[in-house]
Each structure stands twice: as C-alpha cells, then as structure tokens.
Amino acid sequence: MAFSAAAAAATSTATAFVSGHHRRLSSSSAPSPSFSQSTHPRAVAARRRRAALPASRAATVMTVRADAKTKKSVLIVNTNSGGHAIIGFYLAKELLAAGHAVTVLTAGDEASDKMRKPPFSRFEELRSAGGKTVWGDPADVGAAVAGGASSFDVVLDNNGKDLDAVRPVVDWAKSSGVGQFLFISSAGIYKPTDEPPHVEGDAVKESAGHVGVEKYVAEQQFGSWASFRPQYMIGSGNNKDCEEWFFDRIVRRRPVPIPGNGMQLTNISHVRDLSSMLALAVESPGAAAGKIFNCVSDRAVTLDGMARLCAAAAGVAVEIVHYDPAAVGVDAKKAFPFRNMHFYAEPRAAKEALGWASTTNLPEDLKERYAEYAGSGRGEKAMAFDIDDKILAAVGKAPASVIA
Amino acid sequence: MAATASLKSSLLLPSPISDFSGAAVSVSAQKRRKSWQPRGARMQVSAVADSKNILVMGGTRFIGVFLSRILVKEGHQVTLFTRGKAPITQQLPGESDAEYAEFSSKVQHMKGDRQDFEFVKTSLTAKGFDVVYDINGREAVEVEPIIDALPNLEQYIYCSSAGVYLKSDLLPHCENDAVDPKSRHKGKLETESLLTSRGVNWTSIRPVYIYGPLNYNPVEEWFFHRLKAGRPIPIPGAGNQITQLGHVKDLAKAFNLVLGNPKASQQIFNISGAKYVTFDGLARACAMAGGFPEPELVHYNPKDFDFGKKKAFPFRDQHFFASIEKATRELGWTPEFDLVGGLTDSYNLDFGRGTFRKAADFTTDDMILGKKLATV
Numbered sequence: 001m002a003f004s005a006a007a008a009a010a011t012s013t014a015t016a017f018v019s020g021h022h023r024r025l026s027s028s029s030a031p032s033p034s035f036s037q038s039t040h041p042r043a044v045a046a047r048r049r050r051a052a053l054p055a056s057r058a059a060t061v062m063t064v065r066a067d068a069k070t071k072k073s074v075l076i077v078n079t080n081s082g083g084h085a086i087i088g089f090y091l092a093k094e095l096l097a098a099g100h101a102v103t104v105l106t107a108g109d110e111a112s113d114k115m116r117k118p119p120f121s122r123f124e125e126l127r128s129a130g131g132k133t134v135w136g137d138p139a140d141v142g143a144a145v146a147g148g149a150s151s152f153d154v155v156l157d158n159n160g161k162d163l164d165a166v167r168p169v170v171d172w173a174k175s176s177g178v179g180q181f182l183f184i185s186s187a188g189i190y191k192p193t194d195e196p197p198h199v200e201g202d203a204v205k206e207s208a209g210h211v212g213v214e215k216y217v218a219e220q221q222f223g224s225w226a227s228f229r230p231q232y233m234i235g236s237g238n239n240k241d242c243e244e245w246f247f248d249r250i251v252r253r254r255p256v257p258i259p260g261n262g263m264q265l266t267n268i269s270h271v272r273d274l275s276s277m278l279a280l281a282v283e284s285p286g287a288a289a290g291k292i293f294n295c296v297s298d299r300a301v302t303l304d305g306m307a308r309l310c311a312a313a314a315g316v317a318v319e320i321v322h323y324d325p326a327a328v329g330v331d332a333k334k335a336f337p338f339r340n341m342h343f344y345a346e347p348r349a350a351k352e353a354l355g356w357a358s359t360t361n362l363p364e365d366l367k368e369r370y371a372e373y374a375g376s377g378r379g380e381k382a383m384a385f386d387i388d389d390k391i392l393a394a395v396g397k398a399p400a401s402v403i404a
Numbered sequence: 405m406a407a408t409a410s411l412k413s414s415l416l417l418p419s420p421i422s423d424f425s426g427a428a429v430s431v432s433a434q435k436r437r438k439s440w441q442p443r444g445a446r447m448q449v450s451a452v453a454d455s456k457n458i459l460v461m462g463g464t465r466f467i468g469v470f471l472s473r474i475l476v477k478e479g480h481q482v483t484l485f486t487r488g489k490a491p492i493t494q495q496l497p498g499e500s501d502a503e504y505a506e507f508s509s510k511v512q513h514m515k516g517d518r519q520d521f522e523f524v525k526t527s528l529t530a531k532g533f534d535v536v537y538d539i540n541g542r543e544a545v546e547v548e549p550i551i552d553a554l555p556n557l558e559q560y561i562y563c564s565s566a567g568v569y570l571k572s573d574l575l576p577h578c579e580n581d582a583v584d585p586k587s588r589h590k591g592k593l594e595t596e597s598l599l600t601s602r603g604v605n606w607t608s609i610r611p612v613y614i615y616g617p618l619n620y621n622p623v624e625e626w627f628f629h630r631l632k633a634g635r636p637i638p639i640p641g642a643g644n645q646i647t648q649l650g651h652v653k654d655l656a657k658a659f660n661l662v663l664g665n666p667k668a669s670q671q672i673f674n675i676s677g678a679k680y681v682t683f684d685g686l687a688r689a690c691a692m693a694g695g696f697p698e699p700e701l702v703h704y705n706p707k708d709f710d711f712g713k714k715k716a717f718p719f720r721d722q723h724f725f726a727s728i729e730k731a732t733r734e735l736g737w738t739p740e741f742d743l744v745g746g747l748t749d750s751y752n753l754d755f756g757r758g759t760f761r762k763a764a765d766f767t768t769d770d771m772i773l774g775k776k777l778a779t780v
Contacts, residue, residue, distance in 0.1 A: 194685025195743060196646060261642045305573025342644060
C-alpha cells in the first residue's frame with residue numbers, strides 16, 4: 001500500500017512508528033483555525049468532498065504543522081498497564097510531531113516494575129521529541145503537574161474506567177479552565193445486538209463504569225468534550241498481548257484453539273488509527289464537540305480470519321481447532337484473548353464529523369508485527385500451554401500440529 | 405415497543421413511506437433540494453426542465469416497479485422493455501386509484517425478448533433513449549446490442565450485485581475490494597468491464613439481499629411462512645452468520661439519485677441497509693414485523709443432510725455484507741427503512757395481506773426437525 005511505504009520510509013526507528021502525519025485527507029494547506037471550523041452542513045459536506053478520494057485507501061498525507069495560533073498544550077493522563085496504555089504513547093508522539101506541547105501523566109510510580117514494560121520503557125522517545133513525562137496520582141492532577149505548564153488546552157483521560165477514577169481528573173480540568181476534555185471509554189459498553197455493527201448512539205449498558213463517566217463529562221459544559229470507544233489494538237509498544245497470542249502458537253507449530261465457530265467478528269485496529277482520530281479531535285474541537293466516537297478501524301475480522309492472517313504474516317500454515325469453553329471446562333477469558341461473541345463497532349461518527357480515514361491494513365500491519373516478534377526471540381522461549389493442552393485433549397487433538 | 409407502534413400505525417394509515425402517494429416522492433425531492441449536491445449535478449426540482457427519455461430493461465417485477473414510479477413522478481418518459489409475461493403495470497397495495505391511473509397512463513411498454521439481440525439493437529436504434537436502467541441484465545452479451553444501438557446514450561445504470569465480491573475474512577465489502585471472477589454473478593462483473601471498455605458513462609449498483617413488498621426471492625417470505633405456521637425456524641450452523649437486507653424502496657431511491665449525477669459517473673455503489681443482521685437476529689426481526697411471538701430457532705449442520713436440489717435456507721451460509729458509506733457520502737443517500745420497520749412494511753403490504761410468490765414448502769424443515777427428534 002503506497003501510504004505505508006511512504007510512512008515506513010519516514011521512520012528512523014526499527015519499530016516503524018509513523019510520526020508527523022495526520023490521517024485527515026484534507027486538501028487545505030493550512031490547518032483550520034481551532035474553533036472556527038464551520039459545522040454548517042454545506043461546509044461539512046464541502047470538507048467531506050475535498051477529503052473523499054475516489055475509491056482508494058491511499059491517503060493523501062499532509063504534515064500539519066501547528067503554528068502559534070493553533071499550538072495546543074495537551075495533558076494525557078495515562079494508565080500504567082493494559083491494552084489502552086499504548087494509546088497515550090502514540091497520541092503523544094503524533095501531537096509532538098505536529099508541534100503541540102504534550103505532558104503525559106502516568107498513574108502511579110515512576111519506579112514501579114510496570115514501567116519496565118512497553119510503552120513506558122520507551123518514554124525517552126517522548127522526551128526527546130519535546131514531551132514531558134511525569135508520574136502521580138490522577139486523584140490529584142494538580143500536584144502531579146505542578147511546576148509544569150501553567151494551563152492546558154486539552155486533557156485526555158486514558159486511565160479511568162469509572163467515575164471514582166475519572167471524576168477527580170474532570171473536576172480538576174474544569175476548575176483549571178481546560179477547554180477540551182477527551183475520555184477513552186470502551187466499545188465494550190454497547191449492549192449486545194442482533195444488528196451489528198455497534199454505531200454511535202446505540203444502546204449501552206447503563207451500569208458500565210465508562211457510561212457513568214461519559215455522562216459526567218457531558219454535564220460539565222466544557223468548551224468541547226468527546227468520548228472515544230476503542231476495541232483491540234496492535235502496534236509496537238503494546239502493553240498487552242494481541243497478535244502475540246497467535247504468533248506464540250503458530251511459530252511452535254501448535255494448533256490455534258478458537259472458541260465457538262470462529263466466525264465471531266471483531267475490530268483489531270492498528271493503534272495509529274486511534275491516535276490519528278484523537279489528534280483530529282484535538283485539532284478540530286468544534287467538529288468533535290459533544291460526540292461519541294467508535295475508536296476503531298473500519299474493517300472487522302473474524303477470529304478464524306485473525307488466525308489465518310497471523311499465520312500468513314509468519315509465512316506458515318495454521319490449524320484452527322474450535323471448541324466450546326463450557327463443555328471443555330475452561331475459563332473462556334483465560335483461554336482466549338478476545339470476547340467469544342460478535343464484538344464489532346464501526347467508526348461512522350469519526351468519518352462523518354472529523355473527515356477521518358482508517359489506515360489499518362491488517363494483512364500488511366501483521367507482517368510488520370511479525371517481524372518485530374521474530375526479532376525479539378519470544379518465539380524461541382519455552383512456554384507452557386496448559387489451557388491449550390486441556391482444550392486439545394478434550395476435543396481429541398494432538399498438541400503438535402501435523403503441518404510441517 | 406417501537407416495532408409494534410409502527411406496525412399499528414402502518415395498518416391504520418397509509419404512511420408516506422408505505423404507499424405511492426405523491427407525498428413520498430416530494431419528500432425525497434425536498435431532501436435533494438437541501439442536500440449538498442456538488443456543483444453541476446442535478447439540482448433540478450422542476451421535473452420538466454430535465455426530463456429524460458428512459459428505457460428500463462425489466463421493470464415489471466420488483467425493483468423496477470418502484471423505480472419506474474419514481475421516474476414517472478419526476479417527469480421522465482419511461483419505457484419498460486419486457487416480454488410482457490407479467491402485467492406491464494399492476495396497482496400496488498396502498499396505492500390510490502388516482503395515483504395508479506396517473507402512473508399506468510404515462511408509462512410505456514416495449515415488448516420484446518432481450519435475448520433476441522438483433523431485435524434489441526434494431527428496436528432501440530429506432531426509438532433512441534437518453535438513459536438506460538438495466539435492472540435484469542445478467543450477461544455482458546445482453547448489454548452489447550443496447551450500447552451499439554444508442555451511441556449517444558447519456559448514462560447506463562446497471563443493477564449488479566454484491567455477490568461479485570470475493571469472500572473475505574475482512575468485512576464489510578467495499579466497492580474497491582477484490583471481486584471473484586468465478587462467482588455465479590460473474591456475468592455482472594463482465595458487464596461492468598464491458599461498460600468500462602466501451603467508454604459508456606455507466607453507474608453500477610451492487611445491492612446485497614433486497615427485500616420489500618413484491619419480493620420474488622423468498623427472503624422475508626421464507627421466515628413469514630414458518631412463523632405463520634407456528635413452526636420452528638431451522639438455521640444452519642450457529643446462526644451467528646451476518647448478512648444484510650436492503651429495502652427495495654431505498655434501492656429505488658438510490659437508483660434515482662444516480663441519474664444524471666456526475667458523482668456517479670463510472671462509479672460503483674453498494675446499496676443496502678445501514679445495519680447488518682445475524683441469521684438468528686433476522687428470524688427474530690421477522691417475528692417482530694409480523695406480530696408473531698419470538699420463534700424457536702433450531703440450529704443444524706448442513707453437512708449432515710442431503711437436500712438434493714432444494715434450498716434449506718434462503719441465504720449464503722457465510723458472512724455477507726457491504727458498506728454503504730460511499731453512497732451515503734457521495735450521493736447524500738441514506739436508507740429510510742431500518743430492518744424491523746422495513747420488514748413490517750413488507751409484511752403489511754404483501755405477506756400479511758395473504759399474498760406471496762412461493763407456496764410454503766417445509767420438506768427440508770421436516771428432514772432437519774425429524775433428525776433432531778430422532779437424536780433426542
């Protein structure tokens with residue numbers, strides 16, 4: 001794909017991080033003034049028409065430089081572990097490359113063991129790009145950022161899952177006069193549906209912690225607020241295994257056990273899709289105001305399909321074994337890294353309101369992910385597959401694949 | 405519940421959506437006035453100014469029935485090319501006598517067999533048309549005589565199919581995705597290629613599964629027969645396969661929107677519903693539409709049976725759905741019907757009135773259910 005070739009050429013590290021490019025397909029040469037971008041239907045449509053390329057996924061890449069007028073001071077409150085940790089890292093890089101001022105406040109202690117894992121182990125990349133990294137308690141953001149920027153234009157909470165964790169951040173932002181508040185929520189809050197995909201506005205589980213946060217943020221009357229609902233991510237620097245789970249089995253020529261019939265659809269996005277969407281919201285707060293965004297790529301993949309794509313990326317065959325977790329007697333969550341059901345959202349609001357375009361290309365992206373996996377030595381490490389073995393025994397399969 | 409409310413309201417009153425009164429069309433014309441058509445596209449509101457001489461290949465069975473009405477209302481001269489086996493026009497349920505008289509007096513008929521290529525070429529050359537809507541074309545050879553006969557054709561609008569897409573682990577299907585040259589719809593692909601190679605201003609529409617009143621493909625009808633008979637619904641596999649239905653009236657609107665539209669020139673558009681649906685979910689949606697209780701679903705492995713030539717289930721046993729984002733973005737088109745609302749419209753105007761195309765045949769159901777009982 002032309003875009004990823006250009007992006008790869010632009011990187012200086014082996015991890016192929018794309019910097020300084022926004023996925024907005026805009027033909028304008030100057031960034032739009034921050035708050036004055038018209039939301040009039042004709043203007044929106046005009047931007048959309050300029051942005052739309054005829055049936056092509058090749059992005060016209062614009063490097064948007066922030067000038068004195070549109071440079072933002074952004075605070076990212078970031079979790080210290082888990083699948084979402086990588087979001088703050090990529091967003092920080094993207095904003096710094098665009099010339100914005102970024103502070104990342106990671107929850108907890110800088111000395112914690114958790115900080116030895118990626119993306120935290122790579123925070124020097126943020127500092128050398130001009131970003132600030134601090135540690136502290138999100139319950140007292142003021143103390144954590146004291147001595148730094150006197151004020152922030154934008155605060156992103158990529159840490160809390162419920163009001164207890166996020167309320168202090170929201171309250172501090174409000175009292176500090178922050179103009180734009182962004183929250184990383186979760187697509188997991190959507191109620192199961194007979195009619196996929198989950199689209200913005202669909203019913204959510206009212207008892208979910210993230211829902212409480214979204215409501216609270218909406219009530220605060222920030223100049224602009226938005227909530228982003230991600231699913232699963234791949235990308236260098238990920239804190240949580242995703243594609244690695246498949247690679248671990250594939251390189252050892254083990255069958256890949258997948259619950260159900262493997263036709264469950266899910267979104268596995270490259271994290272750059274999330275950072276580009278968030279960056280667009282930062283640069284177009286008017287267009288993003290008051291909105292919920294499914295923070296995902298625009299293609300879903302089946303669970304079987306993910307196994308096949310990982311195997312193709314590794315250049316080997318794969319044997320998929322289906323099983324019923326209940327019948328076999330395993331904990332579904334421990335046995336497999338994805339939900340055993342359709343879990344499929346589409347990023348319709350981001351395309352419509354922000355002119356955002358997805359660039360995730362799983363077949364290509366997984367090749368890059370496999371290259372890093374292969375180079376890491378993880379494939380040679382001794383690894384136990386106790387749950388896999390239990391599953392395979394229950395369905396009558398040998399642990400080693402017959403495929404050479 | 406919303407579905408019940410819409411069922412009741414559509415039974416009581418002819419809604420602008422469910423009949424063919426002028427209100428339905430003027431709503432869409434109003435929308436087009438306000439919508440953001442690009443410069444140079446059809447902005448006309450007055451139909452007379454931009455009236456076209458339109459040939460519809462087909463037009464008496466399903467899609468064309470709704471499309472031709474829209475086109476006549478818009479002030480175009482519409483000729484239907486059919487063998488005349490079905491009545492050229494028929495009054496539709498919910499359509500007033502006055503509306504029907506107006507339509508049937510204006511629409512013209514050209515009787516012929518489109519497989520008779522010589523006849524097609526000579527008769528079309530004699531008449532001359534501005535625009536062709538090819539609703540029932542299957543093979544490229546059928547299209548050649550039409551293009552040969554009409555060198556000044558302004559636009560060839562073709563009803564293709566999302567069935568041309570190559571099966572994929574990555575979904576939804578988008579217009580520039582790989583197509584399957586071996587699919588049973590390859591004639592559609594070959595037609596699209598022919599149109600491109602001949603330099604015709606063409607537009608191709610790829611629907612997924614079409615539904616709505618008068619459907620001759622037993623899509624919703626298949627479920628309604630079983631629901632009415634109080635029978636369980638046999639569904640292959642796990643029932644989590646995802647498909648997509650698009651209402652015929654929304655499809656007709658899309659066909660009308662591409663007419664004379666520069667944004668549609670040499671373009672393909674997927675046209676279907678805004679949301680997709682699982683097989684199990686579709687059974688439940690049909691039940692809601694017809695006011696039936698929630699159905700019993702029976703899942704089975706199709707490999708355990710030999711159904712011979714009979715089809716045990718009306719959908720491909722795989723995920724099959726396409727993104728309509730391009731049409732929404734480029735044409736300003738959005739489907740009016742959601743799934744339950746659209747199925748209710750179909751039920752109220754067709755099956756619920758006692759009409760259907762194919763009589764109920766529960767042979768394969770009994771094979772499946774018999775085996776299930778035997779193994780209990």
